[in-house]
Amino acid sequence: MTKRKTLRLSQVGLRGVVGGGLTATHVLDFVSAFGTLIEPGRPVIIGRDPRASGRMLREGVLAGLLACGHSVLDLGVVPTPVIQHAIRRRDAAGGVSIGASHNAAEWNALKFFGPKGTYLSTAEAGELLDIYHLKKFAFVDWHGIGKLELVEHAVDRYLDDLAAVYDFDSLRRFRVVVDCCNGTSSVILRRMNERFGFEFILINESPEGVAFAHDPLITSRTIALQLAPLMKPLQADAGFLFDVDSDRVGIATELGEPLSEEIMLPLLTDYLLPRGPGKLVITNLSSTALVDELAARHGGKVIRVPVGRQATIDALSGYRHDQIALAGEGTGAVMMPQFEFVYDGIASMLAVLSMMHERNSSLSQILAGYPRYCILKAELPLTSARIPSLLMDLQKEYADGRATTLDGLRVDWPDRWFHVRVSQTEPIVRVICEQRGHPPFALFESLLEKVRSLP
Amino acid sequence: MRREHLLKIGVSGIRGVVGEFLTPALACSFGQAFGSYVGRGRVIVGRDTRATGEMLQHAVQCGLLAAGCEVIDVGVLPTPTIQMYVGATGAHGGIAVTASHNPPEYNALKLFNGHGLFFNHYERTELIDLYHQSDFYQAGNDEIRGIRCDYESPALLHIERVLRHVDAALIRKRRFRVALDGVNGAASVMTPRFLTETLGCRLDAISVDPTKPFPREAEPRPDTLGDLAALVTARGCEIGFAQDPDGDRLAVADENGRVLDNDDVLALAVDAALERLPGDVVVNLTTSSVIDDIAAAHGRKVFRTPVGEANVVEMMQAVNAVIGGEGSNGGIIFPAVHLCRDSFTGMAFLLERMAKTGATVSELAAGLPRYYRKLGKVAFEHGALGTLMQGLEDRFPDAEADRSDGLKLQWPGRWVHVRASNTEPLLRLAAEAREVSAMEDLYGTVTALLLNGQPADRAE
Incomplete structure (x- = not known):
């Protein structure tokens, strides 16, 4: 019997169900570890997505960073890429994004960034975990405590850079519908309408703390829920669905077709x-x-x-x-x-x-202009300890394909492939099959059956 | 062995040197324990001006939000102002991030119940048990509430409460010239406005920048208030006030720059309160007999309690007292304003008294019954306390003995009080008498008795 996981500490950061697996104590300790890891002397940028629990996590993140002697620039509710942008622009020592991205509303997470807004390397992330487990934090005395500054114009500075890369004058003419899924993307898109004269039509626009309009995952199913049906009636050129912290995006075509993620x-x-x-x-x-x-x-x-x-x-x-x-x-x-x-x-x-x-x-x-590829994905509960031997059997059975064992087993043929692996974040086995032309139902079903029938 | 009190978690809450000892995680857990204890309602959070206050406030707020409380952030404010606001707004409780008069490397959490009163003994014990059991309420995303800021109304409420009990128009008419040492504390902004805008004084203020560190030792005592005394004489002020970092304690200098004994300041406030309202007086065992004389003049009773603000407050509630306090630490508690130490009430009372009588501060002080006091400390070996105390009691069979907090021996016109410190292996000694020779006699005899039978070099 596998219990549902509600807390995960990993190289990507800290993630969990708030009040269940993820508590204020975890937040304080993890962020104190981050405050210990990064170089003192330069500020740290923080921001959050609109989840209600983000208000609690923010307080803890602030306390931990200030206690380690870092001054903090708080951007408020903003997309994660804006946080990373501000780290570069302000030459900060790093940053923390408070938000659980595509997870359901009851989850929250801390993601950590180094100088220049980059993700932590595996070595750095490993060191962060080591400090967390040792609980030996570099708290400073009262002379050295950091200061908090609220930053208001981070979105505009981010948009300055986007405007330098993209030709906003040409892009304004498109009629674009966006499903913000009550996340942070509306903060940017509204400002683009105001400042640059875009006419983004936003749905699920207001950032919500407790209930999102729908599952914030990006899939053709979630795109089909509200966004895709609006395309034709609104005569839109394109539709986009963002996850809550705006790092992922999905597409609906002008014909109302929800595309695969x-x-x-x-x-x-x-x-x-x-x-x-x-x-x-x-x-x-x-x-x-x-x-x-x-x-x-x-x-x-x-x-x-x-x-x-x-x-x-x-x-x-x-x-x-x-x-x-x-x-x-x-x-x-x-x-x-x-x-x-x-x-x-x-x-x-x-x-x-x-x-x-x-x-x-x-x-x-x-x-x-693209060939048709059909991808089939499934996740099965991880109930067996025999996945490794299954993967060896599969490799033998499909010896005519080219096998890769970097992460589970992937086997490639010229026009199709499959990938069977155990998830790193959840107790599930993922099975993915793709084929050029038409769906590889037979291969997919046969793989699923083999996983299901494991003792 | 002398232990340094770098961190103390106990029935008085949590206090320590911030950083290695008082960590943000500790403050957060304490906040969550507090939130779990008072229940998922509104909790008021404010702080004094210590450099570590902002950090600890965020940590406490993290814990409160995690317990499902709604936080009202009132920012930097005096402790009494925060307490009144808690009581007036129907909040479930309040937390002040302040270490009061302790040095700047320390900070602490002061905890208030829904009436804006310090947690009583029962409440403190329950909370500390909850904290140790880590038995916290863990709010889910849909139960987590937010933080609202209210930086303005608590001060207005406090001032309005004080003005109900003094004749501000009378004070304003006199345009008193007043000196103030705000120790760059939590009252640095509020006190100058109170003295000038509300009470019409001409103000000479030092150390009223809440962004700067404390310029002097934080406890307002005669030996720490040299700058205030100099300011009073240099500018020809009629009175000088000094507060502690969280604005609950008050010290007063007369027009000559002499800092008054805190017992005398309390006595003047008691006199003012008894003139105005019916009711009795509560002070601790170490407070001067001058209080008894004044109460007797008004035909009122004096109740004595063990040392500690919480003890005084609890007794004041029990006997429905009109005023109370602890002489030695500059605390004046006037429940008609709020049942807490309040320097603002103290300032208003003194100014009103000057306005009404036309007397100078030194004349007001000289008008009080005269007592001579001496305070001291004697170190003792663990285990020797019982022998010392009993030896003392046996040596003075003619005295009236009170064992409710250490040992107080009393005769008509003189007393001596010996009690063990709660934080250090020290005996605190106070002696008082109407004549200086009698006081010195008593102090000397008792000190010698306490040192007798102990190794040499114990006196401090």
């Missing part, structure tokens, strides 16, 4: 790879093979790494940044060199609109 990475590969600077696309083993095909069209190469943000970050650090065109996941999260490799849903959306403008094409016209 997988599409953002191949779409931006097609758009960005010709622009460089590099020819590499970094993604994980579970994302669509459409990326490989589109990368090949532009002479690019796809580097596949294990699933999870940390593996992507570590892979990024193994190359010069001018070797890379973009990096991302099949979850709707993409990072680009123009934005210092930060997962940024707003920048991704603007890149898609730029692509439509430059190619003078509608979304469905662009997609019509």
